[in-house]
Amino acid sequence: MGDLSVAVNLPFKPEPVDADLDLYADLESDALFKMLPANAKEYVQNSPHLFEYLHTFPVNTYGIPLFLSELKKDLLGTKAPNIIYPVNDTTFVHILPDPDDVRNFYIPIEPSFLHSVSELLPVIETKLIDLIDSLETDPTTEKERTEVLKKMLASVAVIKPPGVDIASLTRKENHGAKSKLVTFLNTDFTAQKKLKSGKKSKNFPITPDGRIILTNIEYQAIEYLLVRDKIDMGVLKPFLSDPYIEDISCDGVGPIFVEHKIFKGLKSVIEFKVSSELDDFVVKVAERIKRPITYRSPIVDSTLPDGSRINIVYGTAISKHGSNFSIRKVNEVPLSILNIIENNGLDYLSAAYLWICIEYGMSLFVSGETASGKTTLLNAITTFIPPENKIVTIEDTPELNLPHRNWVREVALAKGKGEATGSGGEVTMFDLLKTALHQRPNQIIVGEIRGVEGNVAFSAMQTGHPVMSTFHAASVEKLIQRLCGEPINIPKTYVDNLNLVIIQSAVKRPDGQVVRRMISCNEMVGYDAETGGFTFVQMFSWEPVSDTFVWSGKGSSFLLENKIATMLGIPDSRKSEIYLEVEKRAKILERLHKAGYVKFWDLFHMITKIKKQGLLTIGS
Structure with a gap:
């Protein structure tokens, strides 16, 4: 993974550094050091390469950068950021404005900035x-x-x-x-x-x-x-180490671009200058992840050692600007449902409703466009699966991270990729899903349903195995069209084995900010043979003007009244009480949030404790 294939193209003319500059010298006598704020002085004392970088930075033109130990949401929309923050003990990042472009600069400051x-x-x-x-x-x-x-x-x-x-x-x-x-x-x-x-x-x-x-x-x-x-x-190390980065991409010869959680789209100063050197770099990355790439097999879709998902396209034959790659980073600690509520992705009531549905074995799809937050939401709601359940996850690229101990994690194997198949044969999602049915799971979670594995998933639902998955469709109608068309071909009369469809979307707010929202949560009721249509009822919907969620299905939930209440033996005269359970669980989530149990693992352990205490018994 040598460094000859890239160049650092700083957006300013570096100030000359005094050859006699002694980074061990008494900093108190240095003119630049005297100008730095207190927290910056602490950083440069521990990281001399940062001090040397600051000596090359034209402070007279840009001003002293603002040093922050962490980035908060109030920085969203900052027009001309001149901010330095730490990524880890050795690396810092400088966000610098570009007056001529919508994308500002992303400058990793590593120990390699030392001139020697x-x-x-x-x-x-x-x-x-x-x-x-x-x-x-x-x-x-x-x-x-x-x-x-x-x-x-x-x-x-x-x-x-x-x-x-x-x-x-x-x-x-x-x-x-x-x-x-x-x-x-x-x-x-x-x-x-x-x-x-x-x-x-x-x-x-x-x-x-x-x-x-x-x-x-x-x-x-x-x-x-x-x-x-x-x-x-x-x-790639500083980019992968930065917890504020969501996506890393290189479109060919030119800079590496990043999508930042706070500063949105940025262009880095790390650039590939020559197509052949970019080719060499992606070949080394592919070898590093044990997925060799060639002109005959020029596309790789895999994961990096840290779990991030990477897609590589090799060579100029199919990528005219040169090889390219895209990396979708994963959080070491998955976002919890309370993290998503904090970001207003959904609210306590809709989360509580999902909690009850998932706990009592309803099958659901989280559906939406690319990068709408489907997998993030699917992973977050796994904390609602009872802790004693056995779960099988099936993915072609491993992204899910579950808190349960009885978890079988299976990953599809492409043809010729790995020793497990002996002759180099492949193990498909379809194969794994069929195998999962023999493993007696309480829940089956499929990373994404795209093809014939959809048939097996619906067969599993019919035989009483709850299935959760993500799906590419922007509405319930489009989801049904895709399910009933090629290549999935589910009979319309089978579709109501799917109980819930969550529509997830990345939407643009009036201030220009792109946010992820649960647009709607819908109960699938059934197929009408006379009209040829499919009935579904919207339980929750997002109101874009107020950026709030409306419980539009309160009092008319088919799943709560006719499925879950019946399963629990609640008489018809008391079925309406199940809506009080949704409100009770919403309050539990709110209290856990205020008490600080926000992190994914902490929330799961607290939900487990609450269940053991008998506070989640419905109809008692």
């Missing part, structure tokens, strides 16, 4: 290659390769003790032994190419036993870069 690193790294890499012959075992896991790389660095470089003056020593470097290292670390050391560029290499101080003497800052920066480029995802 670009000269040191090729020399370090050459020494590491010389060292490979002395290693006895081959690392196999990512963690092992990282540990080996760090040990190797420690054996070829040493940190200069502060205040000690060591005279410069030089020695001739050896550039051989590349192939064994490529095999050993499953990577390559491309920075060496800089040594062959014709530029005269600088002499660095070394110890009598041949180790390069580095400052602590240089050592930490080189260690970060070696692990980033040889073990991690290379230049």
Whole structure:
């Protein structure tokens, strides 16, 4: 995952950095340091590369950036952001306005911003290659390769003790032994190419036993870069580490674009300059995720080590601007239903209604357009599945993350991808869904229904297996059309085995902000043979003017009265009381929210406790 295929194209002319700038010097005497706010001073004391970046930044033109430890929603719509925030202990991000474009700049500030690193790294890499012959075992896991790389660095470089003056020593470097290292670390050391560029290499101080003497800052920066480029995802690392990024995309030669939770569409300063180098980069990414890509098989749809979903299109034959890739990031901790309520994606009452329906085994689809929040909502409502249930999830790309312990997670296998099939055969969603029916699950969750697996899903519903899934359709009518047409071909008389359809959408507010909302929640009632139409009743609907939700189906719920109340043995004279249960659970969710049980796992554990205490018994 070397760094030669990209360039950092800063949107400003960097100020010259004093060659004698000592990042260890007394900061109190530095003019720029004196200008920084208190929290910024703390950041630069711990991260000298950030201080060096600030020295290159034209403060007189843009002003001192605002330093924030976290980004809050009140920053939405900021017209000219000049903001720096931390992504982790080593990396920062600078959001800078572009007066000539709707997209502002996204500038990752990594330890690689140190001016000395670009000269040191090729020399370090050459020494590491010389060292490979002395290693006895081959690392196999990512963690092992990282540990080996760090040990190797420690054996070829040493940190200069502060205040000690060591005279410069030089020695001739050896550039051989590349192939064994490529095999050993499953990577390559491309920075060496800089040594062959014709530029005269600088002499660095070394110890009598041949180790390069580095400052602590240089050592930490080189260690970060070696692990980033040889073990991690290379230049994608800061983007993948940023919790505020939702999507990362490269359309071909040019910049990497990001969709940011606060600052929306941004263009990064990381750019691919040459089509062939972009091709090389996506090939390495594909190899990194064990899904090799070729001209004969130019499309990859898979997941990264962190669970993010990636799509790669390789070569100029089908992508005229060069190879491209798109990454949809996943949250390490899934959004809970209370997180979605906080963002006004739905309200307490509609969530409480879904809680009852899911707890009592109703089948549902979350339907909507691409990037409307379908999978996020589906994952969030899994906390309403009883904790004792056995669940089987079936996906072609793993995205769901359930809190239940009795969870069978199955993923489809493309033809020739993996050793499990022996001959390189494929295991489809259809195959997995048929198998799931023999595993006696209480719930089956399908990542997305697109084709013939829809037939098996409806067969499962008919035999009493609740099924939850996402579906691509913008309305109930369109969903029925797709279900009853090619390639799914569900008979119309079977459609009412599906109990609920949630329509999810990304809508544009009057202020221009795009938000995700549950447009409606609909109960599927039945097929009318005389009219050829299908009856469904809207339980909840979104009111766009007030941005609120209306319980339009209160008092007329077929599922609550005729399915769930009947299942629980509630007499007809008391069936209306089930609506009080919805209101009671809405209050429970609100109280849990106010008490701070907002996170996905915390909410699930609290719902489990509440159930054990008998507070969720209906009709008692």
